[in-house]
Amino acid sequence: MSLPQPPHGSRLDPWVEAYAARTRGMTASEVRALFAVASRPEVVSLAGGMPYVAALPLEAVADTVARLLLERGTRALQYGSGQGDEGLRELITAEVLPTVGIHAHPDDVVVTVGSQQALDLITRVFVDPGEVILAEAPSYVTALSTFAAYQADVVHVAMDEQGLVPAALADAVDAVARAGKRAKFVYTIPSYHNPAGVTQGPDRRREVLEVARRAGLLLVEDDPYGLLGFDGVVPRAIRADEEEGVLYVGSFSKTFAPGLRVGFVVAPHGVREKLVLASEASVLCPPAYSQLTVAAYLSTQPWFDQVKAFRELYRERRDALLESMAAYLPAGTTWTRPAGGFYSWVTLPGGLDAGAMLPRAVTARVAYVPGTGFYSGWAKTSPEARSSLRLSYCYPEPDRIREGVRRLAGVVQAELDLTSTFGPIGLPPSQPEPVGPWNLADTPGPDLA
């Protein structure tokens, strides 16, 4: 007897027809699955971007937090203002922003749930579905994901060893205009770029700003790593020279603690008002507890000395990475030499595909992020995206970094051996059109070392 046959199958998700169009591309990913292995201690992960918070003076932080709760607990555990705690905003303008040359009033600052929420709010108030955002190629993956969440159309702009190329930016603005669209803003990370590891010098910043001014283009300056320059130089923010045309996004995730999720945006009056209302609509207010913790830390602890300690720590790791790449990686491999921040961008030789190589790397117990995750839409399929990968040196100890690069070198060599047999590889034949610009699935989650 045959069992009764249903007219429709099951999709195992009763809401499959109900999702918004912006969820297109939010799928399980082979690459994401491989990062599950990378979280194991046997694997040297050069993939994640977790700051080395073990270097923080945890006892001092604990004392700070204990005193905060005892002395101002009713404020720390209460709702706060949508714009963010005034005391913290005062400290940001008095202590933090002057280090990058920005002189602003506390009213100019909106505190956010990590700088990620700042990017979300900016995109929310400026970009309608289908509108264009200009971003570097490659660009910060989770910014691209935010842009995707608002169904923006990301147009990538070329970088060189000095970061965003001004002429390319001007060309992109023109090309977008010729296509009958308007670029709503350009998103840039001028200092110690994630993932590219490059930094715009003062002249380059001026040129970029000049292009933006001429084009009437809003510039979003994302600066989580600006204080983490290894030669002690803190690059002057673009916002320091342009108040109306630049939204400056800052973060305490790398200078203090990402677990607190405190970031901020410095914005001119009109924009700021909208950001505050948008933030209230989104999270009501940034967490008072986290804000007051950051404020207490800034005002009672030698926070800038800690930043200097982080610089030393990360410089040693950067050096371990650069030295071992020079020692081990096969000829023809190139990489950027970051002067600060967390990342180096590596370009593989011989037409290798970093995404296709990842399973072999995981087998060899080393992990990285394939370059395609840092590009949007069709740019993911470009040779430059596919031949690239990001290595991070922020979390593993120097010896682990050396071991990881040694393993990676063997993986690259084996993959070169494979392509010498089969030729440089094309797009995987079963690969469909890259699904939207949703990028999260091709890169690790935030909690990977």
Added chain:
Amino acid sequence: MSGPVAVLAGGLSHERDVSLRSGRRVAEALRAVGVDVHVLDVDAALVATLRTERPSVVFPLLHGQAGEDGALRDVLELLGLPYVGATPAACRVAFDKPVAKAVLAAAGLNTPDGVALPHETFRELGAAIVLEAIVERLGLPLVVKPTHGGSALGVSVVHRLEDLPTAMVAAFSYGDTALVERFVAGTEVGVAVVEPRGRSRVLPPVEIVPDGGVYDYAARYTAGTTEFFAPARLSEPAEQAAMEAAQRAHDVLGLRDLSRSDLVVAADGGVWILEVNAAPGMTETSLLPQAAAAAGLDLGELCRDLVETAAARGPDVT
């Protein structure tokens, strides 16, 4: 039963994430029917933990190398622990796709024509000429896969000769040998065999209709992207043939307690065995739990029966 059930999930294989989900699902299902369950990862602490906890039964839900190739079950036998599933020897055969194909073919079961070759063969003889020979012999389209592992990792369907090298590279990224098979068109079904209390039972075939046409990793593990029909929309004779093939495959490979055969039922009614899994997936989107539901079985009760069967059987003696 004395002592808890140890569900093993995770490990270092490429399918770690899938294994964790399978383990979680089975652990929840077992707990729902009152079984005390500990979920353990496979790491340097595992053996010591198993020695001290002395679980009554181990339920390995490990996918991919080390979990499915039998090695871990060898260790369980060394420790004298009963476990759910096939013996190491049977796992080794089932996990190696070319070997399993040979065993199935020898038993008169159909598997797609194919050839398994290591990278060295292509390097020594020249890739282009070997690939051309493969296409001449097997035609197009072809399926290229690593000889080990599941979840469609490293698997490509190739429609043009010029796409074949890239598919080979994708498969070789997962292992040293690649299997190239003729693509068989038809209705894709998974057929599970379970043996609660030692009584073999073939569950209703589950038909797989992925949106993009290819049942790849994303189609397998993103709820909503694949339409499943349980039972499959097969004619009665085709359904019978599929179920018989799955039972035969389970038997000739010497599998035990549970297995899942991935089959294609061609338009002419012919049944082709693509793969047989000794450690089938148990995730929210996996086929065996859907088949159990279609058969009116509670997953927790089924798993408990399998656990009790293993407990009654006791440890295998190596």
